[in-house]
Structure formats: structure tokens, C-alpha cells
Amino acid sequence: MRALRVPLLLFVLPVISIAALDPLAGALVLTRTGIGAGEVWRLWTGHWVHFSGSHLGWNLGVMVLAGVGLESRRPGSLSRYTVMVAPLISGGLLIGQPAMNRFGGLSGLATGVVVLLGLALMENPGRDRRLGLGLLLLVTVKLGHDLLEPAAMFSRFATPGIRPLALAHLVGAGLAVVFAGISLRGKALFPALVHDHKNERRLTPRGRSG
Amino acid sequence: MEATPSKSQLVRIIAITALLVLLVFALTGCISPRQTQHHRSSSVLQFLYPDDAQPYVSPHIPTLHLPLRVGVAFAPSNGSNIVGTENFSEAQKSALLRTVSRQFESLPFVASIQIIPSTYLRPGGSFENLDQLRHMMGIDVIALIAYDQAQATSETDWSFAYWTIIGAYIVPASKNETHTLMEAVVYDIESRSLLFRAPGTSAVKDHSTLAAGITSMRASSSSGFEKAAADLTVNLQSELDLFKVRAKEEPDSVNIQHKPGYTGAGSLEGWFGGALILLLLLPLVLPSGRIRSCFSRPAQRSSR
Numbered sequence: 001m002r003a004l005r006v007p008l009l010l011f012v013l014p015v016i017s018i019a020a021l022d023p024l025a026g027a028l029v030l031t032r033t034g035i036g037a038g039e040v041w042r043l044w045t046g047h048w049v050h051f052s053g054s055h056l057g058w059n060l061g062v063m064v065l066a067g068v069g070l071e072s073r074r075p076g077s078l079s080r081y082t083v084m085v086a087p088l089i090s091g092g093l094l095i096g097q098p099a100m101n102r103f104g105g106l107s108g109l110a111t112g113v114v115v116l117l118g119l120a121l122m123e124n125p126g127r128d129r130r131l132g133l134g135l136l137l138l139v140t141v142k143l144g145h146d147l148l149e150p151a152a153m154f155s156r157f158a159t160p161g162i163r164p165l166a167l168a169h170l171v172g173a174g175l176a177v178v179f180a181g182i183s184l185r186g187k188a189l190f191p192a193l194v195h196d197h198k199n200e201r202r203l204t205p206r207g208r209s210g
Numbered sequence: 211m212e213a214t215p216s217k218s219q220l221v222r223i224i225a226i227t228a229l230l231v232l233l234v235f236a237l238t239g240c241i242s243p244r245q246t247q248h249h250r251s252s253s254v255l256q257f258l259y260p261d262d263a264q265p266y267v268s269p270h271i272p273t274l275h276l277p278l279r280v281g282v283a284f285a286p287s288n289g290s291n292i293v294g295t296e297n298f299s300e301a302q303k304s305a306l307l308r309t310v311s312r313q314f315e316s317l318p319f320v321a322s323i324q325i326i327p328s329t330y331l332r333p334g335g336s337f338e339n340l341d342q343l344r345h346m347m348g349i350d351v352i353a354l355i356a357y358d359q360a361q362a363t364s365e366t367d368w369s370f371a372y373w374t375i376i377g378a379y380i381v382p383a384s385k386n387e388t389h390t391l392m393e394a395v396v397y398d399i400e401s402r403s404l405l406f407r408a409p410g411t412s413a414v415k416d417h418s419t420l421a422a423g424i425t426s427m428r429a430s431s432s433s434g435f436e437k438a439a440a441d442l443t444v445n446l447q448s449e450l451d452l453f454k455v456r457a458k459e460e461p462d463s464v465n466i467q468h469k470p471g472y473t474g475a476g477s478l479e480g481w482f483g484g485a486l487i488l489l490l491l492l493p494l495v496l497p498s499g500r501i502r503s504c505f506s507r508p509a510q511r512s513s514r
Contacts (some may be wrong), residue, residue, distance in 0.1 A: 013304045058480060062482065062486055065491075069490060101472065103475070104476070105475045110476075114486065130491065163474055165278070165475065
């Protein structure tokens with residue numbers, strides 16, 4: 001249940017609240033003009049704003065599933081990843097999509113969380129590793145689909161002219177790999193993972209002596 | 211003794227014979243088997259390429275800047291209509307334009323629809339006329355609707371009853387046929403490229419008496435337009451769906467871009483969510499011990 005609490009408080013409740021309160025969404029969505037005016041919170045909060053029911057549903061569903069899995073394995077890493085990576089995805093979009101004015105959606109973060117879960121599962125041998133590999137393959141297929149398939153041009157949103165951005169997923173996945181890599185090198189960004197490795201090292205000599 | 215007709219009597223006989231012949235011709239002219247035809251049309255081709263101009267084939271791929279602003283209008287009629295036989299009423303035209311507008315409105319990449327008054331399109335106005343509309347009404351794409359209706363009446367074998375005069379009022383010996391073709395042609399105005407077209411057809415056949423012929427033809431004409439418009443609506447929806455598929459599968463046929471200042475969305479599709487659910491939740495429903503779910507902690511941690 002503890003693993004469910006973080007995704008619930010961090011994503012489910014805020015996303016639904018923002019969807020229910022339209023003026024709140026306007027104040028939180030990532031806009032180029034807003035950032036230019038110094039409203040830096042939009043770099044974080046834009047990810048919590050959604051433009052249609054299905055947009056919200058699938059993004060939140062994936063985030064909750066992957067988030068619960070990650071929190072079960074690496075407690076605390078979901079919130080750390082979210083706080084650190086959310087503004088970087090937003091910044092990447094503002095730089096990489098110069099014609100874009102507004103952005104909303106949790107999918108960039110969610111893609112990164114799926115990657116983190118895949119990498120965390122790959123740490124263990126056997127079926128976990130295969131499941132982790134499956135998740136990473138799924139994300140790779142998704143990124144390939146985003147880049148090669150222009151079908152997303154016609155995705156349905158409540159407002160016409162909203163363009164799904166594959167770059168958000170690419171940046172989210174890439175930053176997740178960087179986040180996990182830095183953590184594994186002992187930078188304390190992924191302390192649970194580092195902690196496990198230390199325990200493993202401590203346990204091994206005792207196991208042998210015992 | 212044989213009486214020979216006088217000169218005045220001969221003239222009278224010739225005059226009566228001529229009168230009888232004239233009367234017979236006049237009567238048979240009224241009720242002899244006949245075939246009449248009516249034709250009314252408006253043509254996209256004549257509007258866009260008047261004076262036998264060669265159709266312009268765009269050498270480059272049309273670029274659609276999403277979201278699109280679409281105009282819907284009737285192509286001007288070509289002037290060959292018979293006066294007084296225009297049965298495609300303005301109300302019917304408006305209803306059809308509204309239906310077509312609703313179909314375009316349902317598309318996620320269409321920002322706005324404008325119904326363009328028929329007075330804004332000049333006969334033979336060509337693309338110059340469309341360019342004017344583009345700048346005046348701010349549209350990118352136009353759906354031009356044209357129609358072509360032909361009506362023919364012929365007499366059946368029972369038309370001999372018309373000789374009795376009263377038969378012309380009670381015997382339905384006139385066979386009426388009405389064939390209607392409607393077409394919606396969608397053009398990208400800037401590139402002058404035909405994006406797609408959708409046809410709608412109908413055929414109405416009935417019989418009428420000689421006296422009710424004109425009324426019946428009018429009703430058939432109206433009914434023909436209604437049925438063709440309904441068929442056009444169905445086909446237009448199919449063509450719109452096909453166009454979306456074509457734009458996805460044949461990127462060489464149309465270039466899709468977004469206008470500056472667009473809204474971006476991070477969106478995960480259903481297939482990705484479904485696959486993730488399968489991957490993550492399948493282990494939970496399998497018998498315990500066979501596979502460990504990703505939601506459980508690793509064995510080494512739980513054993514500690």
C-alpha cells in the first residue's frame with residue numbers, strides 16, 4: 001500500500017483536481033510566454049495538465065502502474081525522478097520544438113518511469129530480468145512508432161490542432177537512463193539501488209564465512 | 211347525267227379535307243408517344259477550369275497546416291438549367307451544407323468550418339475566386355459541392371388512353387426517370403491540389419398521368435436530390451476516413467505540418483497502455499510461485 005501512496009498523492013489526485021478546475025489548468029500548463037514572464041513553476045506543473053479524457057486516462061494509467069512497480073522496488077526514486085526530470089523535459093521541448101507554444105501531459109515522465117522500472121527489474125536475474133527487458137523493448141517500440149508513424153498527427157483531443165509530441169517521450173526515456181546511470185555510479189540520486197549493492201557486498205563475505 | 215362539282219364546291223372539299231388533316235395532326239401531336247428531357251447541373255470543372263482551360267496538376271506535394279480551416283460551398287450552376295425547373299431548393303442546399311459541415315467538424319484536425327454563401331462564388335471564377343475567399347474568409351481548404359440531374363419522361367403502351375382525354379387524368383402511362391449525381395470535391399486552395407472527392411448518386415423511377423406529369427417530375431427531382439445528398443454524406447465520411455489513412459500511410463501524397471504556436475501534448479496511446487498492463491499485471495494472475503510480479507520486492511530484500 002505504501003507503494004501506491006506515492007503515485008496516488010503525486011499524480012492521481014493532482015491530475016484529477018487540475019482536470020476538474022479549468023482555471024487551475026490555465027495557470028499550470030507549460031507555455032512559452034509564461035516561462036518568458038518568469039512563471040517557472042510551469043516547467044514542473046505543465047506535465048500534470050491534460051487536454052482530453054483519453055489523454056488523461058492513458059497517461060495516468062501508465063504512470064500509476066509503472067510508478068507503483070518502481071516504488072515497490074526502489075522506494076523514493078519516483079518522487080526524486082519526477083522533481084528532477086520534469087523541468088528538464090519541459091526545457092527540452094521548449095528548445096526542441098520552437099513552434100510549440102503550450103504543452104501538457106504526463107507521458108514524458110511516464111515513459112521515463114517505465115524505463116526506470118525496466119532497468120530496476122533488469123538488476124535481478126531470471127524472470128525479473130526478462131520482464132525488465134520486455135518493458136525496455138516496449139518503450140523502444142513506442143519510441144520507434146512515435147518517430148516513424150505520422151498517425152499521431154490525427155490523434156483526437158478536445159481541442160483541434162493539438163499535436164502529440166514524440167520528443168517528450170524520447171527526452172523522458174533518455175533522462176531516465178541518465179538518472180539510473182548516475183544513481184548506479186553512487187551519486188545518491190537512486191539511493192535504494194546503491195543501498196542494495198552495498199548490502200550485497202556486505203552479505204557476500206558473511207555468507208561465505210557462515 | 212353525272213353532275214360535276216362546280217369550282218366553288220371543289221375548293222370547299224379541299225378546304226374541309228385540309229382542315230381534317232390539320233385537326234388529326236394537331237390531336238395526335240398532343241397525345242402521341244413523346245419523350246421529354248430536363249437537365250440541371252453545376253460543375254466543379256467548369257467553375258475551376260472555365261473556357262476549356264487545362265486542369266492544373268500540382269507538381270508538388272500539398273502541405274496542410276493543421277489545424278485546418280475549411281470552407282463549404284456549392285459550385286455555381288453552369289447556366290444550363292431550364293427556367294422554372296430548379297427543384298434543388300435553397301433549403302435543401304443549406305441542409306446539405308450543414309450536414310457536410312458537421313462531418314468536417316468531427317475531425318480532430320479541423321479548427322473551423324465556414325459555410326460560404328453561393329453569391330461569393332462566380333461562375334467560372336476559378337482558383338482566383340478561391341484565392342479571394344481564402345484571404346477574405348481565412349480558409350485553407352474548400353469543399354465544393356456540385357450536382358448533375360437528368361430527368362426523362364417517356365410514354366408507355368398504355369398512353370393510347372390519353373386519346374380519350376379523360377385518360378390523360380386517370381391513367382399513369384408516363385414513365386419518369388430521374389438520375390442525380392452529387393459530388394463533393396475537396397481542394398487545398400494554396401497548392402491547388404485535389405485532396406479527395408466523394409460522390410453521391412440516386413435514381414428515382416415512377417409513373418404519372420399526363421396531367422400530373424410536371425408535378426410528378428418536380429417531386430422526383432426533389433426526392434432525387436435528397437437521396438443523392440444522403441448517399442454523398444455516407445460516402446464523404448468514408449472518404450474522410452480514407453484520407454486520414456492515406457495521409458498516414460502515404461506521406462508522399464500529402465505533407466502535414468502544424469501552424470506555429472500549436473499546443474503539444476505528451477500522449478501515450480491505448481496500445482502502449484494495454485501492452486504495459488499485460489506485461490505488469492499478467493504475473494499477478496498466474497499461479498503463485500510461477501513468476502514473481504514486478505510489484506513485489508526482490509527475494510534478497512524480503513528475506514532480510
